[in-house]
Amino acid sequence: MKTAMKLAVSTLALCAMSTLALAQELRVTVWTGSEAHLKMLNGIAAGFIAKHPGVTVKFETVPVADYTQKLTFQVAGGNAPDVAWMMEDAAPAFENAGLLMDIGPTLKATEGYNFDDFSQPAMALWQKDGTVYGVPFSTSPFLIYYNKDMFDKAGLEDPNQLAAKGEWNMQKFQEVAKKITEANPGKWGFEFKDGEGYASRMTHALLPPVRAYGGELWANGQCGLDKPEAVAAVKQLHDMVFKDKSIVPPGEQGDYFSGNSAMTINQISRASKMPEAGFKWGIAPLPSGPAGEAPVIGQAALTVFESGKNKDLAAQLVAEMTSKDNVAIMAQFFPPARKSVLESDAFVNSNKLIPPEQMKSVAAAIVNGRVHPSHERVPQIFAAMSPRVDALWRADANVEEAVKGVCAAIQPLL
Template sequence: MKFRAAIAALAVTALTALAGCGDGGGTPVAEDTGPIELRMTIWSANEAHLKLFNDIAAEYKTAHPNVSVRFDPLPFDSYTTTLTTQIAGGNGPDLAWVLEDSAPDFVGSGALVPLDDTLKKTDGYNAEDIAPAATKLWQTGGKLYAYPFSTSPFGMFVNTDLLKQAGQDNPADLVAAGTWTWEKAFAEGAAVNAKTGTAGIVVRDFDYKTWSNLSTVWTGWGAQAWSADGKTCGFNAPEMVDAMTALHKAVFTDKAMPGPGVAADFFTGQSAMTVTQISRASLLKDAKFGWDLVPLPSGPKGKYSVVGQAGLGVLKKSKHAQAATDFLAFFTAPANSAKLAQYFPPARKSQLNADTLAKTNPLLKPTQLQSVVIDGISSGVVKPSHTGSAEIAQNVRASLDPLWKPDANVKSVLDTVCTGLKPLLSK
């Protein structure tokens, strides 16, 4: 635990140190010449994603034969810590995906190159098409420091065969009837586990480590990790206590969710339902079971949506910042944005409609895209983000560990979370 905290602190120091580096504004000032290999860190090792990225890079190389791009997947649950540790060690990438939780650190520290000038000067880029709401998290001082290449609401993939086998209602029917709630979802997950032995509900990429993914559940109770100004801890507020109590009961009493240490992959038929984003839909190409995609269940506070965002930025310390910025403009231009939309909902207003998304998402129906993606983006809240995200993430993860036991006192654990968070939120 102390080692993780030290790494988190190192990550914060690395980003802060970058604020004083470079040319002040951070804009590349010289053209790159000679052979160039750009490295771009990403969190996905999905073969379909990598094929698309490599195809785009190969197309770029036809017009820029001296530039090649290597995509470097890092483990999701340690992505930001690994990335910032690389930066601290002087071997950071040229370009990087930045997850929403660490956006304030990367954008506010001066670690990234401003993109506005390059995007505006790129022929056919049409920067005005980018939705202002999508760029909010990635701007400071009126400048854009990362392109919001994915603004993706979370939905619930369901295995309709398993639910039918367990004698449960089809979630799509419950959505239509207005009775698709977390109470009902937990009940169906518990029934599947009891009658088939298969896991019920899995919050993908949570694994009792990445706690921020639980915001896809607790937001339904009106809970939040901290106040809008980021100064007040929300983990021990009544709404969060109720949400976490419901989750704890679902795991340890009703067995609606697999417990710690139990792996259950929905996409290979090991669970009845999973909370995740449409970028995972490609894993269902050869599915041997019937499936559907529905919005997140309603909570006590009603219907809601949670959005995960990722920005693509160029590191100011890159040795090839000019070439990296040019490739970013190519990677996110209208034609490639449309290609990326099959996995990562675009920030471009002209492409953010069910008909356009359906063309590049053959596995998903226009109605699914409308209800989960389009409607979700219009009403969704972004997952938690804060300055000092790496240190906060490690602190909360460690403080929540005692919660994942059958006899845990939920309120007491959440009080401890806030005790640890208070000094970090006040920085």
């Protein structure tokens, strides 16, 4: 009797241990809180869960302004997520510190995956000497979002109409932003990305016009903000903020998505917010400049941490999320790096909110654009930039001296 009871207890214990072994939760950190994005991601995860009984997938939203810092703290504290979205500017720091798993073998061993379908330029930041540190799920160009109603009220052609005529340039951008501000008292012509152009998105505020003028933030270990092309671009922005008063100034909230600014700059994923905007809208290419058209690409990838508790399973999840079928699903919000998807008719028709002719400009920008500059010391570079950039955004600032100060602060880190 006792032997039978012991056997029963042992059997129950083994069953419990087996259940615990099977019950694995994969944590995936993301910076989106969009209901549409999360619904899509959970739908993709459901397919993975169906193939892996006992596994659950949890998407954990971390605000974009704090994302890289909090991710760093989690890894340093021994609490790394299983899978993480990673921004292009932070990639070198995590790669060079040896924190990311080589997921190449898992991807290439996955049946039907076709790793070669990924554009090599898109993969450049995420692989080195045969090691694959991440897979881009978003290779998204920066675009102008505009409030069609505000343009109509001001009697102005919108950015798409101007682009079709070859007139959408930095001079016209400044001109229409000023006129719209004058036609809409209490509102602005333009707002920087996510309203964070003076803080966490300071490089995203500066980069598009600087490249349109033929400059760069930094390249080949050298700061470029103090070069004549960049200085001219930053002076134009400074004039728009403090002379024209057409760009939302420091300390104010323009909130394009609530109708308080006529234009902003963002990526295609933000289209998910537009159904609730309450106004007619559209997307257009970035304005060209003296250097011609200069599309800017923002990139984000799925990565797995070497210290993760379930890293092999996590790598399989990345393979599932970046399969051709799932990349096609994600393309409605996140422009793909898979050539077969990007070149398909399905891509230009993938976003129900954006007309196909406007999606074609998205595809063109991906092909012709350059990625936001990155560096292994990006966190330190941003920390050094911040007070110097703050000094730039003052009405009485000497722009040329201010950008020289930025370069002096970050050059030792570059």
